[in-house]
Amino acid sequence: MKKMKLNKMTTALMTGLVGCGVTSINAQTTSSQTPTSPTLEVIEITSQKRVQTLQEVPATVTAVSGELLDDYGIDDLFEMADLVPGMVFSRAPDDGLALTLRGLGTPARTQSFDQSVALFQDGMFVGKGRMYSAAFFDVERIEVIKGTQSTLLGKNTSLGAISVISKKPSDEFAGNIKLGREFENGGWSVDGGLDIPLAENFSVRVAGHYIDQNGWVENLATGRDVPEDNDTGLRITALYEPSDSLTITAVYQRSDSERIGNGYQFVDNGNYFSDEVLAIIGEAQLDDTKTAVCSQCPNQESYHDTSVDTYNVTVEKSLEDFTLTSITSYANYDIEFYDDFDFGNAFDEFAYVTTGQVDYYSTYFKRGESYNQFSQELRLASEGRDDFDYMMGLFYFKSDWDSLEEQFYNTPNFPPDNAGQLFNGSFGNDFKQKTDTISAFIQSDMYLTDKLTLSGGLRYTDENKDVQFDRTPGELSTLWNTVVNPPFESELNFQDSFLNGNLSAKYDWSKNTVVYASYGLGSKTGGFAESAEISSADPSLNVEDGGARVATEETSTYELGSKMVLLNNSMNLNLALFYTDIEDFQETSFFVTDGSAAFLTQNTDVESKGFEIDSKWQITDDVQISGAVTFADSTHKDDGSDLAQAPKWTGNIGYLYTRELEAWDMHMRSSGFVRYRDSMVSQINETYPSDSLTTLDFTLGLFSNDDTWEVMLVAQNVTNERASDFSGPPAAPIGAILGAPTGDQGITSETLNIQRTVKLQVSYHFY
Template sequence: MFTKTGRKARVRALTSTATAVVALTGIGVANAQEANEETTTRTLDQVIVTARKREENLVTVPLSVSVVTGADLDRLGVQRLDEALQSEPGVNVTPTPVGDLLFIRGIGSGQNQGFEMSVGTFVDGVHYGRGRSSRHAFLDVESIEVLKGPQPILFGKNTTAGAFNIQTRKPGDEFEASVDLHVEPEFGTFQTTGIISGPITENLLGRLVLRSFQTDGYVENTFDHVDEPSRDDLVGRGTLVWTPTDTLEVTLKGEYGDGAMEGGRSQVTQASPLLQQLIATVDPGAEFNLDHKKSGSGVAAPFNREYEDDTTYNGTLTVNLDIGEYTLTSISSYVGFDVGYSFDADFTPLDFLHQQWGQHWHSWAQELRLASPTGRKFEYTGGIYLATEKFKNAKDFAIDFAQTPLPFGSTYRIQNFSQTTDSWSMFAEGTWNLTDDFSAILGYRHTDDQKKANKELYWSQYGSDVPDPSITLYTGLGLGVAHFYKGIERSTDDDSFALTLRYKPNDVMYYASYTQGFKAGGFDESDISGNLDNINFDDETVDSYEVGLKADSLNGRMRTQAAVFYNQYDNLQVSQFDGVAALIVGNAAQAISSGAEFQTQLAATNQLTLSFAATYLDAYYDMYQGGPCAYGQGSFCDLSGKELTFSPEWSGSITARWEDQLANGWTYALDGRLFATTEFYTEADLDPFVRQDSFAKLDASIAMTSPDDTWQFSLIGKNLTDETTFHFANDIPLSNILGNNYQTYVDPPRTIALQARYRFH
């Protein structure tokens, strides 16, 4: 636990950092105004965001927002959300079998199927409430807004860390059609995207996007002599925009994605003497290093076969009606996914642990929102929100003890969980423009959340439904206590508030805000204790304080943002694998996330654009006496004063773009981005085996575009520094029998891809 002196040192460090950020920002803005402006006439494009549920200029929005444009994604051949945000300081997106781990400023949700997100994901105004639900939605993206810090008023309950506000591309008034081919030959990656868009009738526009993706995988299985994980995806989206009158716009969007995967990217990076001895009986040459090789039978049956089949689907109807100067918006949505996943739970070529599950989740939601006109003394946005969600998870954990020192035969642990969530809320945010320079913004949201669940766990003999007579042995080994709970319920009734002061005396806008938010509690669907009290976890709450500034300077050539924040979380929801056979969910008493952020963009010349972003983060458990322990340290550890997962002290990025024209009319563009981070932990027990050391990664591309924009050819390099890193690691099950063992999901190595695009005219 940190001493009082240590906490004072934290405050001094944060205060010094905040002072430096503000001072450097002021100096930068002042110097920019005085710089010689004669040589460069190009200005930065204005960035329009919808972070407050209406279109606004980024530099007028009084909260910390980072924006990644669709053009940025296209230039670097980005295919997934984690790729899109991997160079965003203070942000982490990690795909895992359970779901994507989403973290902002060191706060997020761990790997548990029962968890809702602390970082909300919204696509075209629709909440995607589970980590898996938005994977296929990352297609034909217009922009990604990263809203840092709690967003409870306009975005709702599950945004205690922030939100990803994703906008997809809409059909335009002119015909557009293109075909894109992305090829990475070393690992057999092929992606094809086709787009057709434009007017269908005088008042009806349409857009259709189809994408096919295949890859052989980048991890070599030295035992099976295959590359893993191979994947095959197909996803499509159709959008219609109907404008029967000047005051009515109706948008209908439907999307469907289907994917299949064989094999996995996990590898054993720490093996106890016992596990090494067992593996040596089938693979004497097995190694236990973090690299792009693994020893495992990831595609063999029955226990070791690893595969995934997932389907995502959604439909959204958005209606915007102008009533005088007011706008009434209705968003009706249905979002869901189905997934079947099977994997080798010992992560070795041994044939003794296997797990599989089948999940279904869907959500019906309706939002009705009224927005007043802008430019008035008083402006407001308010509305109501209704949603119902259903989640089902059926999973089994198979053990063949004949492969271990405890020859009890083969058995199945079967778990079934279902949950229904009904919620409603009403919200309002009002802006008082007290003077031309000064505004006060007050927000309020009331939320009612009701959950009802069923849960069961039982043992059966492998390959049958006959109860296993060895159940007392499994219970004694900590593998689970049989139980059945029906109709367990919990309810949450919460009021969230936010107050922001905004002051803009000149080209610099200053703001200060206080926000109170929450994330509803729930049920731990993975609990195996058989104790009803352990199934419930409590609501998570946050009190957030932030001051910042934004500025456009140098006649529109430079844009700067800076913020200092302090967030206090009570009952922070955490999840950790127990090292034996289950993910455990609980609440940390209190956690702090504080720090400073700075980002700037400069049109340095008519050809060169430079960007820089950095985050200083001090995120730690202020009080957590019943936390998880690393192997051999006991059952519960005092983590008070210890750092949170995915919370590097420093992270930052530098990007550069040079664009010019050749004598023959072709244009060329050179893009590069360097991301660097200090060390961080990927699991709450802070075991040395889950610590990722500091690293830096470089991505770059060169693109050539024909004079009429018909052809574009690109060469794209990712992780050109060829860093071997990971963002997910965990204990291998049965640590109480097999000892201290870890498996790690290695990130992709260096890749070089070719991309070609043809536009139809």
């Protein structure tokens, strides 16, 4: 069996994302093509320091190139989800992440828990969901690995992982700049990078990013088109290769993000409301307008300000038959959030009726967070042995998170004739959490025959969380902040240890067909939910007893798959069947019951089963088509109800057409995709449904034969289809405007998916 040792450049690009025999390195080569025998581009990844094609890897992996991201003007991970079947990535009002793969993930809202779909930035584990929305630019590629990847990826990868690999410096002076102008909603962007060789073995790349983008929903009350985004980013990457056996890569990134307003609006879910009421709260239809005022928020809108700094140093040393890798990283972020959680323009009804004067009241949350993390990974891997390969290592992680969220409830007309006694008043959740994690892992590939490879690994993890959790009432003492949400002071501790692992078997059925079977056992540590309703005034109790303690969730994933190369190397066809079972799934939802609004965090047992198919076909040298579909039936095991943000069907079909224009010494390129997302629900008990969504994306561009310039027109959601991206009830019963509470079937709040965008991009490369 022929093994391939990583060359120095491939090793330098190693980011440490490995799991179930997968390492997130994606070097691309193009096979020679003739007019009569078109072949697909060959995508290669590395597994335990071996080079393999994507078709050989015994796992479901979606690789998205930086070029494709640029072509579609994708500026963040939320938009990138459209390119990955089976992936849903939505934003809750407070920037909580609703991220699911195959219908499973960590629900939005609670920030004290990590995501179960982990993010890696140039090999650095990103410990908090807040950093998932950091500036997104100068990307070499993104790889999405589905299924449990606990052995080598480790901490909180029970449902998958996303690896973002940034561009590395070249050894020649070169640069690029891209300007974009958005015409449909208004806005512009600029991205660029510069490679600077400072010595024969030392080079630096400096990359920058700026975007000023208006939103797709007009707030009639403030005159803004929201959400209005202003993002800046700076990355400096240094690559030092003092010898053939030593590579040092250092990366610093700074991201600043400011968002004014949100796209949330009232939606009537079927109740009858009078014209007078609709005039007060808006038309209550899912469209591109809203009417909302938050008089206490900056600009009278929800407001988010996030700054993130990351530092990462990767050292790789080749020592004869193995490679030693060290990844040292530090990251921190600070946020200031104001969130208008009544999503409207509530006012004092009595004053309006008696005087005609409108006095606005806002239910809003104010949140400040500071976070820092340090991690160190040491990894030892063999290189191309004939009998087996191995990888072993240690991982240490430490973080410190401080969060103060103040909730201000102002509902002037509820209960009737008892104003200010229940849904008025404020309180603060002051949550400080220190986390220490240490783990050890070992994994091996055993080549039993020329056709059969068995892979197995184990990882032991011990995690400790020390928490100071205090709740204090505001100056106005009411039933809301003294009885419904009682004050307390608590010092808490959560400790857990677990043994996870992966096992897979891969069989080369023929030269062009691989079949595999895999199993993964993963865990995501529990702890205390800072947003939980704590009626007992004792957060150390389990959530079902009125506390905030949530158990560790444990995931088992089974997968059968086949990867085929067909039609004389012009087509790839990948098939996978999967089943995932989760005990003590950490579920958070926001609901209204008996006129009371609350966040519910709980443990429950869930499962997901289904299949995935993806294919790509190079029909001619000029024409390529692709398609993918994922079916995932993700349900609660007790009653069979659907999980939130878990559409059963997702998929896409598209084309890529490239044609040389010989008379003008240039090429034309066009692409188009039809993407489908099935209907889904946004909260538990199958409440707050979202209609299915089908969008059409299209690009048309010209680029020079030497790739020095490119002009590209990018249109997304051409037909301007709309469906709710995330939905739920207001934090206070919006029916208080009418003097009565609103239940699950009343007016709720929803945000639209991004509406049609039309962008012109101009790029220039110099060498």
